[in-house]
Structure formats: C-alpha cells, structure tokens
Amino acid sequence: MVFHGAPASAADAMADTSSSGVIEASDEEDVAAVLDEARWGLATGAWFASVRSASCLDFDLPDIVAQGALGQLGIAEELGERRLQDISTALREILVNAAVHGNMELPSPEKTSEGLKAFHAGVNARASEMPYAARRVRVTATLRPDAVILAVIDEGTGYTPSSSENSGDGYTGRGLDIVRALVGEMRVADGGRRTELSFRRRVESRSRDTSPDSPAGDVVARLHGSVFDCPILIVDDEDILVQMTAFQLQDAGFKRIDTASNGSDAWAKINADSPDLVILDHSMPDMTGLDVIAKVREHEKTRELPVLLVSAHEDRAFRADALRAGATNVMTKPVDPDLLIHRTRQLLESLLVMRQLRAYQRRVTVELRQAQRMQEELMPSHEAMAAVSEATGVQLSARFQMSSELGGDWWGLSDFGGGLFGLYMVDFSGHGVGPAINTFRLHTLMRDNPPPLDGPGGYLTRLNSRICSILPRGQYATMLYGIFDVAERRFTYAATGCPPVIFGKADGTILATGETSGVPLGLSRKSTFEDRVIDIPEAGFMLLYSDALLECPSPGGDMLGDDGLMKLVRSVLEEPGAEPPLDRLVDRFTARTRLPLDDDLTAVWLGL
Structure with missing residues (x-):
C-alpha cells in the first residue's frame, strides 16, 4: 500500500519513488503508523x-x-x-x-x-x-x-x-x-x-458537560472524596515514624488510620480488618517488609491489596526486586510528606476505580446473560422443531452460536399445517448489543405482521419498508424467508443478499445452490424482492446458513468461501455417521476455524 501526501521526512527517505513523497506499508501496523504521520x-x-x-x-x-x-x-x-x-x-x-x-x-x-x-x-x-x-x-x-x-x-x-x-x-x-x-x-x-x-457532511453534536456540576464531574468528585474514608494500615517498628506518618495523612484529610509495630502484628490486622492500603516499612526484626508482601500475595483475599513499601535502600536493584516480589510502589527514606500523600491518594483512587469496574463488570455480565437467554428464546425450541418434523416427516436440525455475549443472527419457523411450513433466517450487520437489539425490533415487527402462507417476496418488501423507518442509518440485515411444501418438495422463497442456499441429494451425488442476491433490509425503502423456487430432489436436503461459515478464518487466516463450504458439505454427505449431518458439518467447521468465532453462526438443515 502506498499513501501519498506524506511528511517531508518520509518523502525525502523515499525520493526515488515519487517526487511528491510516498510511504510503503506492508502490514496493518505499518499502515497505522503511516496514517498517524501522513x-x-x-x-x-x-x-x-x-x-x-x-x-x-x-x-x-x-x-x-x-x-x-x-x-x-x-x-x-x-x-x-x-x-x-x-x-x-x-x-x-x-x-x-x-x-x-x-x-x-x-x-x-x-x-x-x-x-x-x-x-x-x-x-x-x-x-x-x-x-x-x-x-x-x-x-x-x-x-x-x-x-x-x-x-x-x-x-x-x-x-x-x-x-x-x-x-x-x-x-x-x-x-x-x-x-x-x-x-x-x-x-x-x-x-x-x-x-x-x-x-x-452531517455535523453531529458531541459536546459533553465536564463541569463539576455535571454527572461526569460528580462521579470524579465522589471518587476523589471517598479515598479519605478508606482504611489505611501503617507498619513500622519505630514508633516515632509511625506517629509522624499517621499525623501527615490525617492532616491531609485521611480519616481511618491504624498502625502496627511489626510484621506479625501487621499480617494479623490485614486478615482481620481488611485495610485498603498498607504503608509498610521494609527493615523490621521479625518479618521484613518483603516477607509480609509474600504472605499478602499468597492469599486470594489479599492478593490485590495495594502495598506501599518504604525502605532506606536507594539502589535500583532493591527497588526492582521489591516490585517483582509484589510491592505496588516503593518509596525511599526519608519520605517527602507531599509525595507520600500524593502516592497514597493515587493508590487508593486506583483501587476504588478497579472496584467500580469489577462491580460494573459483574452487573453487565449478569444483564448480558439475561439478554442472551431472551435472545435465544426467540429461536424455535427443540419441542417446536420436533413438532414440525413429526407433522411433516422433514428432519429438521439447527445450530446457533454467538460470537460474543449477544449477536445479530436469528431464525424461525411458522407451521401452516397441511404439509406446509415457513422458514426464515436473519443476519444483522455487526456484532454485540446493537445487532441484538435489532433482532428484537424485527421480532416485534414480525409478531405484529406474521409471515403469510404465500408471497415471500411481497412479505419481505413490506417488512423492509417498515424496518427502514426503525433501523439507524448504516445498519441493515440480510434475510431469507420461504415456504416449504413437503408434498411437492418445493421451497418458494425470497432473499435479501444472504449466502446461497445449498441443496441436493443426501448422498452427495447432486449439489447445487439457490440464488439469494438482493439489497439487504433497511437500506432503501424502494427495494423490492421477488419469489424464487427450489425443487429438492427425492431423498434430498437443504442447508440455510449465515456467512460465518464462509468468512470466519482458520488460525492461518484462510476462509472457507463458497467453494470450500461446498467441499465440506460434500465430505459430510459422502461419509455418513451416527451424528446428524449438520452436527458433523459444524463440528468439522469449528475444528478448522479460529476460535472464538469472528461472527455469529446460524445453520439450519432440512432432510427429506
């Protein structure tokens, strides 16, 4: 890749390439460096x-x-x-x-x-x-x-x-x-x-109130104020130094100060009282400061406790050894009072930030799991799939795997009776919370406007018109909706830019793809979609899938692509096994793919 319009230094270095200055970038890191400079x-x-x-x-x-x-x-x-x-x-x-x-x-x-x-x-x-x-x-x-x-x-x-x-x-x-x-x-x-x-060009307002009276400023103020309520333990065998350090901290506003005169007493108070910071002298008779730190880091309860080690040693080797042993920070005697107060506040603020982040992470994890269960409940249950299979004689199986806690894939069934059932599959652009919210938006639309027994193309056209007014600009979905007639072995469907439908004979002697091109839902209200037809051979199958099967790379960076997926399907059909074909297909795919997946994976298999 060559980027033009580079700084003079870069241009001079490559004057033989272009008089205006160019930079060669061979990989992503080089590209990032060039973009920062050009x-x-x-x-x-x-x-x-x-x-x-x-x-x-x-x-x-x-x-x-x-x-x-x-x-x-x-x-x-x-x-x-x-x-x-x-x-x-x-x-x-x-x-x-x-x-x-x-x-x-x-x-x-x-x-x-x-x-x-x-x-x-x-x-x-x-x-x-x-x-x-x-x-x-x-x-x-x-x-x-x-x-x-x-x-x-x-x-x-x-x-x-x-x-x-x-x-x-x-x-x-x-x-x-x-x-x-x-x-x-x-x-x-x-x-x-x-x-x-x-x-x-559309200017978006991005102004943010960072004054002390704003919500963001209030969070900072509360964090700054709460450090003075954190319990601090001062440990030193010289009583005068303990009293002097305690006075300096109290004078700066810290309210909860406790002391210990040796390492054993300190370890007992750490276990009993759970201080938020230990200011620890190194040279003590029964246990050195490093001995105390070793015990602190051994136990799960105290492993992340901040420890400020104070020592008369001035050499860099001791400081490096102390940090490797687990000291959070090291100060040299005599300790400057202003520096001591600054380090104390800095360590406590970092501790409180980490606590808030962990609490937030725990809350988000719980909420994401709840949202994940809600999204999974949108999919047909095993009982619903079994009911359709029993009523129609079609062997129906599905696999669904999100690339993160939430995803933008979704599929569903509509049992019309009389050997007819509807099948749809949706893949919203992107990953995570935004696409997941879009699946709920579409689910609500489809609940209020259920798929009809005929006219898949007309249904997708109407659905697209409605969803264009809901989705934020730049977000869209590929979707396939079709009706399967079991007696005729015929699938009448419409699609909006999905991966091609794969169908053929269950022994692999015939394999073909169904056309699925079209403009994705949500991009243009003017889009219309037409009905298409696939006739499944006797003793045949049909596979619908999201583009994760095509585009998720192997550890070496290779993607299956259309040709590779066809080969994988053929290999599964030509080597029958005890497991259902879809399970063997997905298992072989995941065995050659870099995990976790880069995209949400959805696949539905129909066997006749």
Whole structure:
C-alpha cells in the first residue's frame, strides 16, 4: 500500500519513488503508523492511497483506508460513527469491484456452484499473474464544504455502460445496489475505470458537560472524596515514624488510620480488618517488609491489596526486586510528606476505580446473560422443531452460536399445517448489543405482521419498508424467508443478499445452490424482492446458513468461501455417521476455524 501526501521526512527517505513523497506499508501496523504521520493531506483538502489489487480483498482494508483518509482530513469525528460505517461499507464494495472486475478483468460469476468455483479460481490466479498482479487501485478523498468525495480508480481496460442495464448508470458488479443505497451520489467516469462516491457532511453534536456540576464531574468528585474514608494500615517498628506518618495523612484529610509495630502484628490486622492500603516499612526484626508482601500475595483475599513499601535502600536493584516480589510502589527514606500523600491518594483512587469496574463488570455480565437467554428464546425450541418434523416427516436440525455475549443472527419457523411450513433466517450487520437489539425490533415487527402462507417476496418488501423507518442509518440485515411444501418438495422463497442456499441429494451425488442476491433490509425503502423456487430432489436436503461459515478464518487466516463450504458439505454427505449431518458439518467447521468465532453462526438443515 502506498499513501501519498506524506511528511517531508518520509518523502525525502523515499525520493526515488515519487517526487511528491510516498510511504510503503506492508502490514496493518505499518499502515497505522503511516496514517498517524501522513497529515499533509489536510493542507490541500485531499488524501491519496494506492493499494495492490490483492489487498482490496482484505475485509479490514476499507475500514483502515476510510478512517485514515477521513481522520487525516479532520472530519472523522464530524461525520460520526454511523456515517463512517456507511462510507466503509460502500468503499469495501467499490474496492472489490475495482480490483476484481477492473484490474483483474473478471466478469461477474454465474450464480451456480460451478460458476462461483470458476470465479474464485480466476481471482486467485490473477492475483499473482502479470499484468494483473502489478496493477493498483487508487483511492482519493477530497473535502468539500458540503460533502466528502471518495474516488476509486482502477488500471483495467474499462467498462462500457449499456442503456439496457437496470442499474440506471449502466455500471454493474458485486454489491453496487448496496452502494447506491448508502451514498448521496455515485458517478462512473473514464470508461468505467473511475467511480466517485459523494457523502454529504452531517455535523453531529458531541459536546459533553465536564463541569463539576455535571454527572461526569460528580462521579470524579465522589471518587476523589471517598479515598479519605478508606482504611489505611501503617507498619513500622519505630514508633516515632509511625506517629509522624499517621499525623501527615490525617492532616491531609485521611480519616481511618491504624498502625502496627511489626510484621506479625501487621499480617494479623490485614486478615482481620481488611485495610485498603498498607504503608509498610521494609527493615523490621521479625518479618521484613518483603516477607509480609509474600504472605499478602499468597492469599486470594489479599492478593490485590495495594502495598506501599518504604525502605532506606536507594539502589535500583532493591527497588526492582521489591516490585517483582509484589510491592505496588516503593518509596525511599526519608519520605517527602507531599509525595507520600500524593502516592497514597493515587493508590487508593486506583483501587476504588478497579472496584467500580469489577462491580460494573459483574452487573453487565449478569444483564448480558439475561439478554442472551431472551435472545435465544426467540429461536424455535427443540419441542417446536420436533413438532414440525413429526407433522411433516422433514428432519429438521439447527445450530446457533454467538460470537460474543449477544449477536445479530436469528431464525424461525411458522407451521401452516397441511404439509406446509415457513422458514426464515436473519443476519444483522455487526456484532454485540446493537445487532441484538435489532433482532428484537424485527421480532416485534414480525409478531405484529406474521409471515403469510404465500408471497415471500411481497412479505419481505413490506417488512423492509417498515424496518427502514426503525433501523439507524448504516445498519441493515440480510434475510431469507420461504415456504416449504413437503408434498411437492418445493421451497418458494425470497432473499435479501444472504449466502446461497445449498441443496441436493443426501448422498452427495447432486449439489447445487439457490440464488439469494438482493439489497439487504433497511437500506432503501424502494427495494423490492421477488419469489424464487427450489425443487429438492427425492431423498434430498437443504442447508440455510449465515456467512460465518464462509468468512470466519482458520488460525492461518484462510476462509472457507463458497467453494470450500461446498467441499465440506460434500465430505459430510459422502461419509455418513451416527451424528446428524449438520452436527458433523459444524463440528468439522469449528475444528478448522479460529476460535472464538469472528461472527455469529446460524445453520439450519432440512432432510427429506
């Protein structure tokens, strides 16, 4: 990756590469360092980057480029997190198109298993084949008073728009419906080699009251005041030093002071009274300060107790040994009173902050577990699945695994009777609390507007119109809803950009995929969805799944992708076992995948 507009020092170091100054960045750490330094773009109102075609396929790259560009132009905070998500999402789709369809000159794949397999093989081959491997995709970000303009330029042969294309501008490719829904304006120029995305600037108020009277200021004030109520134990065998230290602390406002004259007495009081801080002399006759610290660190109850060790030793070696032994801090005699008070307050404030954080963590953990159970209860129960299986003769199994405490995946059943049942699967963008809240939003909509017996496409169109008014901008969901007719072995469905449905014969002799392209829910009220049909062969199966099966990487960073998942499904079908096919499939997937998963995993298997 090359970033233009770098500081003069960097430009001079690489004067042989470009007169304007460029920096080569080979990995994410290098990129972060470059983005911190390349600030000259602000002076010109423009930012530039040049990326190798293969790098465009890295899922994280668009986030790095978008945040780097907008950060250097000084408007990342102004745009806000939601708008940055829109820009990163749109940039991701355009970068992949510029690399694959532009620099590598590959047409869009046929929507079949073989077509996808050939397409991925073509991408892999041309990523390392000349002249394709040498081509770059250039990105520019230009600041205007009312908008920021991102331009993506490839080095391919170009594209000739056709007036017959339904896209309006004649430009087609992977994910461009998503882009059109996110940007203010998209313009294609230079024979298809240049794509400009215009994002309107929207200033978000981020002012925060930090005055002492504000809630945030009140928290700081309470924390500062409470340190004076913390119990402190002073330990020293010289009574005059104990009295002097106690007086200094009391004079500074600390109210709860206790003392001990030796190590044994100190250890007894630590166990009985649980002080919040121990100010401990090292040189004592029965137990040294380090001996006391060793006992403190041995016991679970006192392991994290702050201990301020005081010693006449001035050498660095002793200080290092004391810190390694478990002293929280070390001070040298004679102790400066102001420094003693400062260290005491600092250690107690840190202790109180950690207590508050642990209490908060415990509360959040309990609440997240409750929310997790609530979200899991949205899914069909084992009893509901068994009832559908018994009524229809379809073997129905499912696996669901969140990548964090909460997730954005969800699936459900609607039993219509008479050998008909509805099946839907949803995957909201992102992970964690926000997507989980969106699943509840959609559940409420679907409860008030239950799936109909026919017309999946019309149902998703109506559902999309409603959810567009609820979801925050930049959040969206892929969804599939269909009706299975057991007697006809026919699945009539509509989809909004989900992973392809996999179906075929249970012995693996026939495998195929069902088309699932479409604009995700929540991006555009104008989106409409059509009905599609899959006919399942006799003694067949059907697999619905979230994109975690395709995109969660192995420890080495490899993803299964469409082709790899088809191979995994075939291997499961060709090697029958005692466990259900879906369990064997997911177990093999998790065995080769880096854990914990990067995305929520949902999979549903129907066997006939």
